[in-house]
Amino acid sequence: MTEPDLMGALTGDAEVTALFTDAAWLDRITRVEAALSLAAGDAGVVPAELARQAADVVLGFRPDMAGLRDGMAQDGLPIPEYTRQLKAAADPALRPALHVGATSQDILDTALMLALAGLNDRFDAAVTALDSALADLSERLGQQPLMGRTRMQAALPIRAADRLAAWRAPLPRHRERLAQLRPRLERVQYGGPVGLRGGPDGRAEGDAIADALADRLGLxxxxxxxxxxxxxxxxxxxxLSLVTGSTGKIGQDLALMAQAGEVALSGGGTSSAMPHKQNPVGAETLVTLARDNAGQVALMHQAMLHEQERSGAAWVLEWLALPRMLSATARSLDLCQQLIVRIQRMGEAG
Known part of the structure; x- marks a missing residue:
C-alpha cells in the first residue's frame, strides 16, 4: 500500500491512484496474459486444452516484484522480466501458449484500456450526476435575481437559472463525445514485435487472436x-480537459460570486490568520485542476510523436501525463457536484 498523500487530499483521487499501483498493474497484466493464452486457443493457434492450462498457470503466477522492478529499470518495461519469470515457472510444454505473438506494448496498452474502460463508466455517471445536481439547484434557486456580468463588469440583470443553464450546457455534449470516442479508445492492442501481427504468412492467425483477445476482455x-x-x-x-474546463468555469464563477457576496456555500475553508474568512477552496481547486489538465494536453499531443514503429520516449511520456489527467478529472467531477449541493443562496443577501 502507498502512504496517504496529504496534498492529494485536495487535488487527487484515491480510486484513480489505486488504478496505477504496482498491484493494480500486475492484476491487469495477469488478466491480459491469461486472456491471450485463451485467445490463442480460440483462434486455433494452439490446442484449446493447452491454452486453458497455460491460462491457469498465468492466473496462479506470482512474480518476484523485486525482480520486476530491476527489470523495469533495465528494460524500461516490466513485461520482459515478467515473461521470463512466467515461462521459467511454467511447464516447458505450456510455453507455446504463453505470451503468444505479443510484444510488451501489446500487454501494457491493453492493460491500460481495461483501466480506462471502467473509469469511463464512472466519468459518464459523474457527468450525469453533476447535470442533475445543477438541474435541482436551478429548480430550487433559479428564480433568484443576479447581476449579469460581461468582461467582469456589471451588465444587465439575469436570473440564477440563466447562469446555471450556461454551466449545464456542455455536460450533455461531454457525454455524447465520450460515447463516440470510447470505441476508438477502448481497443485491444495486439501487433507483435513490429506491428505485423505475425507478418504476411501469419496475419490471419494474428487477426484472429486479436479479435478473440478483445472479446474475452470486453474491449x-x-x-x-x-x-x-x-x-x-x-x-x-x-x-478530459474539456470536462475539467467546464468544471473549472463553474469554479471560477463561484469564486467570483463569493467575492461579490452573490453566493453562500456551506462549509467554506478557513484562514489561520483571519478567522472571519470563508475561503472558496473547492471553487479555487476546480480552477487549478482545469488549468493543470489544459497544460497536460500539450504533453499528450507531444506523446503522439512516436519514432518509426515504436517509441520509448513518447510512450513513457503518456505514462506521466495521462494518470495525472485522469485523477484531475475524477476529482473535479466529484468536487464540483459537492459544491453545487452545498449552495444555500444565489444572488445578493436579502
Whole structure:
C-alpha cells in the first residue's frame, strides 16, 4: 500500500491512484496474459486444452516484484522480466501458449484500456450526476435575481437559472463525445514485435487472436495495431480537459460570486490568520485542476510523436501525463457536484 498523500487530499483521487499501483498493474497484466493464452486457443493457434492450462498457470503466477522492478529499470518495461519469470515457472510444454505473438506494448496498452474502460463508466455517471445536481439547484434557486456580468463588469440583470443553464450546457455534449470516442479508445492492442501481427504468412492467425483477445476482455476489436498511432489516446486527453474546463468555469464563477457576496456555500475553508474568512477552496481547486489538465494536453499531443514503429520516449511520456489527467478529472467531477449541493443562496443577501 502507498502512504496517504496529504496534498492529494485536495487535488487527487484515491480510486484513480489505486488504478496505477504496482498491484493494480500486475492484476491487469495477469488478466491480459491469461486472456491471450485463451485467445490463442480460440483462434486455433494452439490446442484449446493447452491454452486453458497455460491460462491457469498465468492466473496462479506470482512474480518476484523485486525482480520486476530491476527489470523495469533495465528494460524500461516490466513485461520482459515478467515473461521470463512466467515461462521459467511454467511447464516447458505450456510455453507455446504463453505470451503468444505479443510484444510488451501489446500487454501494457491493453492493460491500460481495461483501466480506462471502467473509469469511463464512472466519468459518464459523474457527468450525469453533476447535470442533475445543477438541474435541482436551478429548480430550487433559479428564480433568484443576479447581476449579469460581461468582461467582469456589471451588465444587465439575469436570473440564477440563466447562469446555471450556461454551466449545464456542455455536460450533455461531454457525454455524447465520450460515447463516440470510447470505441476508438477502448481497443485491444495486439501487433507483435513490429506491428505485423505475425507478418504476411501469419496475419490471419494474428487477426484472429486479436479479435478473440478483445472479446474475452470486453474491449473493442481493432482492425490493426496502434503502437505508434496514438490519436485515440490524444483525443481522449482532449476530452478530459474539456470536462475539467467546464468544471473549472463553474469554479471560477463561484469564486467570483463569493467575492461579490452573490453566493453562500456551506462549509467554506478557513484562514489561520483571519478567522472571519470563508475561503472558496473547492471553487479555487476546480480552477487549478482545469488549468493543470489544459497544460497536460500539450504533453499528450507531444506523446503522439512516436519514432518509426515504436517509441520509448513518447510512450513513457503518456505514462506521466495521462494518470495525472485522469485523477484531475475524477476529482473535479466529484468536487464540483459537492459544491453545487452545498449552495444555500444565489444572488445578493436579502
Amino acid at each position: 473493442h476489436r481493432a482492425p490493426d495495431q496502434w503502437h505508434s498511432a496514438r490519436d485515440g489516446i490524444a483525443e481522449y486527453a482532449g476530452w
